[in-house]
Every structure is written in C-alpha cells, then in structure tokens.
Amino acid sequence: MGRHTSSASAGSPHPGPDASYDQTLVAKGAWLAAIGNCNTCHTASNGRTFAGGRPLSTPFGTIYATNITPDRETGIGSWSPSDFLRAMHQGVDRDGRNLYPAFPYDHFTHVANEDVNAIYAFLMTRDPVRAKTPANRILVPRPAISVWKALYFKPGPLAPDAAHDASWNRGRYLVDGLAHCGGCHTPRNALGAEKEREDLAGGTVEGWRAPALNEASPAPSLWTAEQLVVYLRTGFDAAHGTAAGAMAPVA
DSSP: OOOBOOOTTOOOOOOSOOTTBOHHHHHHHHHHHHHTTHHHHTBOTTOOTTOBOOEEEETTEEEEOOOOSSOTTTSSTTOOHHHHHHHHHHOBOTTSOBOOTTSOHHHHTTSOHHHHHHHHHHHHTSOOOOOOOOOOEESSOGGGHHHHHHHHOOOSOOOOOTTSOHHHHHHHHIIIIITOTHHHHSOBOTTSOBOGGGTTSOEEETTEEEOOOSTTOOOSSOOOHHHHHHHHHHSEETTTEEOOGGGTTTO
16 A cells, blocks of 8 residues: 555545554654644543543533544544544534534634644554543534534634744744644633633633733743743743643643
8 A cells, every 4th residue: 555645635535544654744743733732632531542531621511522543433533634624624523513612623723734634644543442432411502503603713724924924923823723822821701712802811721720821921021932942841941830730731
C-alpha cells in the first residue's frame, strides 16, 4: 500500500488504522494535537489515551468526550478525512448531527485544512481502543444547536491582519484556532457562547478562575516571550508561578 498524505477533500471511507501514513505528516499531527490539548479532553481518568469517556460539566448538563481512536465501531476509524474536516470546521459529526460546542469547533473552524489533515493522520495511526462513550446527560437537544450556531458560530479561516507582522498573525492563528485559549480565558454568556467583546478577559472552567490574558491580566509583571515558552513547556515560571487546575495538563 502506498504512503498517504491524507487529503481532506478525498471523502472516501477510511479503512481503519493504517501504519502507511507519511511519518512526517504524523509527527506534525502529534505536535498539533498537543497544541489542541486533544489528549486531556478525550482521555478519561485512568482511561486509555484518546478513548474518550471524560465527563465535561457544563451549565446545561454533562457531556462525555468521544473516543477518537481509530476503532471502527466506537471511535473514528470509519471516518474519512472529509468527515473529520467537517467536524472540525462545521461542528457536524459523520452522521450529520450537530456537535455540542463543548467540542470547541468555534475555534477549530479556523484551523487550516493541511493542519487538520495532519491531526487526522496522527489519530488514525494510534492504537484503536474499543470503548463506547457514555450517553450525555444534557438538557439541550442536538437540533437546538442549530439556533446556537446561527447566533454565535462564525465558520471559516481567520483573515490575516495587515496591521501586524507574520509572527503576530501566526500567534493569533494558534491562540484563536487550535489552542482555543478563549475557551477557558474568555467569559461566556447565558447560552454558553464566548463574549466576543471580552476576548481573553478571563473566564471560569471546572471551578477554577482562568485569568485574563489581555491588558487586564493580573500578572504581577509583564510576561516575556521566553517566560511564556518556559511556562508552557514546564508548567512553571519563577515570576508567575505554577500551572494549576485546568491549566496544569496544558503546560
């Protein structure tokens, strides 16, 4: 079998886990999946990696993260690249059902096709785990998510801001896209949508206060780029402390 480069426009069913994916693409996907923190949400306590089952508490009930291993029956092994792309960019699953926005497709919609392809290749080369996701205990029916999307979901890539350089735009792509920093660090309205005018102004997640990352940051001193790199790699910076709560597995 030839080596895959994985095109999200292919649309044909994927035969399951496949070791023939280009290893450069898989390595890129591993790096991107780490940025997206996929492992933390899609791995239950004491569970198999990416096999789902982790409960995500919301004001509207409990949602269980799905199995994203390449198991064909309980995971995404039967998903094609285009199925995966649609979930990431449109918040719709393989069967055409709306996904609950606890899966942050309002951010993932900004991720470039080639990066989505790489994540798909990485996931499809993980060990398949047969693990059925528990039923959600949620008050909002899936069809109602169409209304939420009409009000708050803005699909599509981020347009580069000509007022800033390439480094700034790359940072914005990561922060607003795959890293979905606003998912925790932006306050939400009564319907669970991020308050656009209060971007990165601080939020609450899993009972922890996620501090503001904008000009309202409570940090005792300005972060340098070097400090942020160390903090995100190690979970600690001498001037700013230790990552805790929901931030701990991110760093």
